[in-house]
Amino acid sequence: MNAMTKTELRELSYAEAIREAMDIALASDERVVLMGEDIGVYGGAFQVTGDLVEKYGTDRVMDTPISELGGAGVAVGAALTGLKPIFEFQFSDFAALAMEQIVNQAAKVRYMLGGSVSVPLVMRFPAGSGTGAAAQHSQSIEAWLGHVPGLKVLQPSTPEDAKGMLLAALEDPDPVMIFEHKILYKMKGHVPEGYYTTPIGKAAIRRPGKDLTIVATSMMVHKAMAAAETLAAEGIDAEVIDLRTVRPMDRETVLASVRKTGRLVCVYEGVKTLGVGAEVSAMVAESDAFDFLDAPIVRLGGAECPIPYNPELEKAVVPQVPDILDAARNLAKGRI
Amino acid sequence: MADTLVETNAPYAIRTYSPEQLKDALRKMFLIRKFEEGAEDSYMRGLIHGTMHLSIGQEASAVGSCMSLTDADKITSTHRGHGHCVAKNADLGKMFAEFFGKETGYCKGRGGSMHIADPSKGNLGANGIVGGGLPIAVGAALSAKRLGTGAVTICFFGDGANNEGAFHESLNMAAVWKLPVVFVCENNKYGMSTSTARSTAVKNIAERAAAYSMPGVTVDGNDFSAVTEAVDAAVARARAGEGPSLVENLTYRWRGHSKSDRNRYRTKEEISEWMERDPIVAMSNLLVAHKILSEAEVAGLEEQATQVIKDAIEFAAASPDPRIEDATRDVYTEGAAA
Numbered sequence: 001m002n003a004m005t006k007t008e009l010r011e012l013s014y015a016e017a018i019r020e021a022m023d024i025a026l027a028s029d030e031r032v033v034l035m036g037e038d039i040g041v042y043g044g045a046f047q048v049t050g051d052l053v054e055k056y057g058t059d060r061v062m063d064t065p066i067s068e069l070g071g072a073g074v075a076v077g078a079a080l081t082g083l084k085p086i087f088e089f090q091f092s093d094f095a096a097l098a099m100e101q102i103v104n105q106a107a108k109v110r111y112m113l114g115g116s117v118s119v120p121l122v123m124r125f126p127a128g129s130g131t132g133a134a135a136q137h138s139q140s141i142e143a144w145l146g147h148v149p150g151l152k153v154l155q156p157s158t159p160e161d162a163k164g165m166l167l168a169a170l171e172d173p174d175p176v177m178i179f180e181h182k183i184l185y186k187m188k189g190h191v192p193e194g195y196y197t198t199p200i201g202k203a204a205i206r207r208p209g210k211d212l213t214i215v216a217t218s219m220m221v222h223k224a225m226a227a228a229e230t231l232a233a234e235g236i237d238a239e240v241i242d243l244r245t246v247r248p249m250d251r252e253t254v255l256a257s258v259r260k261t262g263r264l265v266c267v268y269e270g271v272k273t274l275g276v277g278a279e280v281s282a283m284v285a286e287s288d289a290f291d292f293l294d295a296p297i298v299r300l301g302g303a304e305c306p307i308p309y310n311p312e313l314e315k316a317v318v319p320q321v322p323d324i325l326d327a328a329r330n331l332a333k334g335r336i
Numbered sequence: 337m338a339d340t341l342v343e344t345n346a347p348y349a350i351r352t353y354s355p356e357q358l359k360d361a362l363r364k365m366f367l368i369r370k371f372e373e374g375a376e377d378s379y380m381r382g383l384i385h386g387t388m389h390l391s392i393g394q395e396a397s398a399v400g401s402c403m404s405l406t407d408a409d410k411i412t413s414t415h416r417g418h419g420h421c422v423a424k425n426a427d428l429g430k431m432f433a434e435f436f437g438k439e440t441g442y443c444k445g446r447g448g449s450m451h452i453a454d455p456s457k458g459n460l461g462a463n464g465i466v467g468g469g470l471p472i473a474v475g476a477a478l479s480a481k482r483l484g485t486g487a488v489t490i491c492f493f494g495d496g497a498n499n500e501g502a503f504h505e506s507l508n509m510a511a512v513w514k515l516p517v518v519f520v521c522e523n524n525k526y527g528m529s530t531s532t533a534r535s536t537a538v539k540n541i542a543e544r545a546a547a548y549s550m551p552g553v554t555v556d557g558n559d560f561s562a563v564t565e566a567v568d569a570a571v572a573r574a575r576a577g578e579g580p581s582l583v584e585n586l587t588y589r590w591r592g593h594s595k596s597d598r599n600r601y602r603t604k605e606e607i608s609e610w611m612e613r614d615p616i617v618a619m620s621n622l623l624v625a626h627k628i629l630s631e632a633e634v635a636g637l638e639e640q641a642t643q644v645i646k647d648a649i650e651f652a653a654a655s656p657d658p659r660i661e662d663a664t665r666d667v668y669t670e671g672a673a674a
Contacts, residue, residue, distance in 0.1 A: 033482065065505070065508060065512065067509060069502055070471045070474070070502055070505025070506050070508070070509055071505070071509070073468075073471020073472050073475060073505075073506070075475060076475055077460075077474060077478070078475035078476070078479045079475070080460060080475065081410065081479035082483050083475075083478070083479045101471060104464075104465050105465070105472065109461070110666055110667070110668075110669070112447040112451040113442075113443050113446075113447060113451060114445070114446050114666060115665070116455055117453070118669050149664075150668070173672050174668050
């Protein structure tokens with residue numbers, strides 16, 4: 001019955017939502033090309049590009065050789081001269097092979113040339129741990145790129161944002177780096193039909209609350225939401241902020257929340273030291289919101305080691321729901 | 337009249353280009369030489385605070401390689417890139433202003449010597465990273481092919497870059513995708529202090545073309561006509577959709593790598609020997625021998641170039657510095673999320 005489908009919200013997986021965004025972009029703009037390793041008939045290592053090559057052909061869904069540095073550089077050169085490439089790294093870890101082109105070229109060329117050019121380039125990075133892929137296929141390196149002026153760095157946590165932020169990135173004249181958590185690819189959620197954009201640089205309040213603020217990124221947003229439900233049953237009302245953009249960071253949303261709650265936990269999967277949570281904490285500490293704090297800021301981040309293979313170790317080195325619960329309870333009960 | 341006395345055994349450049357074009361080529365070679373000398377002199381006088389990489393001795397390679405390009409065609413250049421800018425019709429005043437760090441410079445004083453670019457003339461820019469421009473050139477060629485612009489990209493790089501991974505990845509992709517790009521290696525024998533003999537497993541860098549199934553040719557990079565003949569053929573091949581080529585121009589930089597160079601890795605004899613093979617003298621002789629210019633006209637071109645550079649330096653020196661409050665401008669595009 002048609003009546004039923006009308007009342008139900010359409011659901012797509014995170015990977016399907018990204019594919020739909022790329023499909024819309026390919027259909028509406030001849031300048032858009034997809035580039036990456038095994039994104040054609042294979043469909044991408046995580047089946048994100050899927051069957052797009054059948055619809056758009058190998059000229060627009062281009063398999064690159066296993067040449068991350070060269071491939072990234074080709075995308076930079078193409079973006080400088082009229083194309084709008086979406087470049088997929090097979091794993092975000094492989095960006096290490098291409099840092100020269102990302103950091104020294106894509107990020108800087110507009111500035112170095114006095115603003116006479118722009119680089120409308122989108123790069124996609126499957127990121128994060130939890131797949132048993134060990135140290136070279138599991139990192140969260142958004143802070144590396146977040147440290148580079150000239151780049152914009154996104155971490156969508158829902159299917160709706162994954163589509164909307166990719167379309168926003170394509171409208172953006174500057175290089176935009178999108179980190180997609182691999183565990184999220186299969187997660188389903190409501191995704192609006194057709195074209196829309198999710199703003200870059202704007203955090204989302206996923207759950208309003210008054211007792212403490214949890215600022216989370218990517219996969220950690222879902223862990224924070226799960227923790228918040230448990231906390232609510234205990235009478236602790238947590239506000240969960242999905243940062244969504246690492247650079248430029250949404251200062252206003254975070255500070256307003258801290259002014260309201262007086263307590264802050266930052267949860268992120270990247271290595272704790274010098275990570276995204278360090279920046280969030282410093283942002284609060286340097287602002288008037290500091291005066292509203294009733295307790296020290298707590299950071300929960302990745303352990304100071306590479307991601308291990310053993311599944312129990314792998315879980316242990318990134319924040320989990322119990323870690324968030326412990327931190328939140330201690331903060332709320334004034335133990336910190 | 338030149339056209340009534342077509343010499344069928346004359347060098348390629350003489351047979352192919354009009355007297356006006358050849359005269360213009362020599363004019364640009366003089367401009368490069370005078371630009372570099374002016375830069376060196378300005379440095380000595382404390383007007384330039386960074387370092388510089390001078391291309392004196394390499395003028396035939398820069399100008400000869402760009403002979404068959406139009407403004408629609410692209411180039412990517414290197415840290416030793418002043419000559420490429422001039423060959424691609426850059427404004428000398430804006431070049432010097434950039435060198436002096438002025439707001440009127442090509443990059444508004446933000447880039448300096450190693451980042452001069454002029455996208456309006458197809459010059460995508462010099463590069464401070466050895467090999468940095470190679471994949472970017474391939475990307476420009478990809479755009480040309482996808483968008484059907486018919487443009488060709490010349491990718492200038494030095495002998496040092498031929499040992500970077502970016503070189504190998506770029507040549508491979510250009511060949512696999514049959515892109516309209518010409519890789520022009522300016523082999524001046526040394527990557528900073530390390531000679532190609534000590535750094536490179538092949539005798540001629542052009543041999544590496546074979547690994548990527550593209551034509552590779554080594555020419556005397558100080559012989560304007562030889563450079564032009566080789567690069568024109570590669571450009572024509574690229575334009576015809578037949579894919580990339582590699583041309584190696586054997587040349588020599590008379591000056592050191594940069595201002596820190598004490599020239600300990602080469603002999604005075606070697607430098608003198610190459611100075612005897614001055615590409616500008618050779619080009620002048622060629623044009624005089626073929627009656628395209630008189631010796632007085634050659635001298636006139638040199639004088640003219642000296643004056644252009646003098647004016648350019650005056651323009652640069654008189655130009656305003658960028659404003660401190662604009663230091664973070666142009667990191668992102670204005671109006672976009674930042």
